[in-house]
Amino acid sequence: MCRPDLKETTYEPNKELIERAKDIIINSYNMPLNRKKMAQKLGVSNNHLARLFKHYYGMTISEYIMELRMEEAARLLTQTDIEITEVALKAGVKSMSNFYKVFKDRTGLTPKEYRMKSL
Secondary structure, eight states, X not given: OOOGGGGGGOOOHHHHHHHHHHHHHHHHTTSOOOHHHHHHHHTSOHHHHHHHHHHHHSSOXXXXXXXXXXXXXXXXXXXXXXXXXXXXXHHTOOXXXXXXXXXXXXXXXXXXXXXHHHO
């Protein structure tokens, strides 16, 4: 190639599609997300979107959403004094048992322990 610098500006439609999907997720992770509708909105199949997302980010869409939810829960636990059940709801997790399990798996602490440690 005569101009190696052109490689840096190569158009990657799949990367742009996944970035758009990521933006949708970031803006609505704390609400129920319908991946099928998101894929339709982006003009691709649900399976294609799932494959591309996993390829570019190394995790499934569900894993990414849960990661965002747990980050928000951790933020709320350390920066507010709202009840833990409210933290879970604000972060978008509807099942308290799932919230406790996933939070502890990710942090090694229960939400209450996490909050107490940050004080």
